[in-house]
Amino acid sequence: MRIRATVAAVSGALALSAFVVPAAHADEAHGDTKISNVVVNGGKGVVFGTTTKKTFTVTFTASDNSGIKMALAVLYHGANIDDSDNGAVPNENGGAKATCTAVSSTTSNCKETFTIQANEQLLNAHAGTWKVWAIAQAKDSNYVQKDNAKSFYVQRASKLTVNAAPEPVKKGRTITVTGALTRANWETGKYAGYGTQSVKLQFKKKGATAYTTVKTIKTSTTGALKTTVTASVDGTFRYSFAGTTTTPAVSATGDYVDVQ
Template identity: 70%
Template sequence: MRIRATVAVVSGALAFTALAVPAAQADDSAGDTKISNVVVNGGKAVVVGATTAKKVTLTFTATDNSGIDWAQPILYRGASIQKSETGALADSSDDLAKCTKVDATKSTCKATFTLEQQYNLINSAAGTWKVWVIAAAKDGDYMQKENAKSFHVQRASKLTVNASPEPVKKGKTITVTGKLSRANWETGKYAGYSTQSVKLQFRKKSSSTYTTVKTIKTNSTGNLKTTVTASADGYFRYSFAGTTTTPAVNAAGDFVDVK
């Protein structure tokens, strides 16, 4: 049995147009073949910027009493592999993972994938992705998993801060502005992330720990603005906790000298 997939670009997103799979579209198996220890990107979310394509490494273990013949993984986003919105095949010439024999029954397999803006990444593709994988044994046994592992593909984020005036008299008002933005995979630029909760934090000059002062939301263009009362020398920063589609980020602290 052999699995192959072909792809085509549709409205900027990758769509699987012909996928030759066994009749059972969900998990399927025959014999004692097993797939385990599936890890995507070292266990971390895949964060992709506005312009540079991202290489993603997938590793897993495949076992069978007769040994492993070959294995093919696919990364995809969608309700199922058959209803995938976008995805990626392995970068290898035959779309297969490279499986290295550990012993007579076990192999460790590895594949690298490319996620690229305006090809298989558009903004709506950010979020939860899945790993479809099949491993075939030398005796004809196999295991197929439609969701061997879930992981996040995220739009890279940036956060700025500016506290003014500097210096400022104690008891006077400090205005703290900033902006939360994230990669737009369709324009190749960073754009404001609207209506997101962001914490304003402060660290005294003599301390190494930031404390949350208040939480505000970005406006329609991702901008932040609030005021606080000057009390002591220290650093102000904004801190964003992140979402499924966008990673957490902290702005570099901006020092304010309080007279």
């Protein structure tokens, strides 16, 4: 895996200028070098559809009293970088180092971009928590290495539908609200049902500006949703899913019901 080769190369280079050779799988530090303010994709999860190709940024601050010589961050999925089952190196400088700009004699702001294509680089098992492995070396050969400088989510894109029937309906009669929660399957290239997930049925009365929750139900094993309510006033129904570590939150486009 290229990510491991990159980490090994960087760690080896540090061995030439530092007193201690950092282990790739553990935090290490020599001197007063620091890494802080790590932000992935603007602080949002990185969401991929079935064939999405996405480029996103990682930014961080590196500091040392002598100034920063170089820095690097790579992304990985797994307990630690040595046991990772997937990862990504930055687009900049052949994946060898970040682009860092000095903002003072001691501090640099660093930026990297990463490009991942779902149907070529991701399996469904890779959805969930990813980590940022980061290292910075100072001009005086001090360094810091962090196995998990930041955690973030790589997620399978989700869709949610709703249909309230019959329309129109007489007051006091039963309304049946159906729908489906699906998410991207990176291995088949299709969207498939997301089973046994809690989803809220919400209602917005005609003229109101916000939805209120009517009840919470679970999807079937195939992602289907079905429940009933009693017709009372005109308004819009929707289903809303709060999301999980592997799948982002999503709300259906509302379905308006005319109650007569």
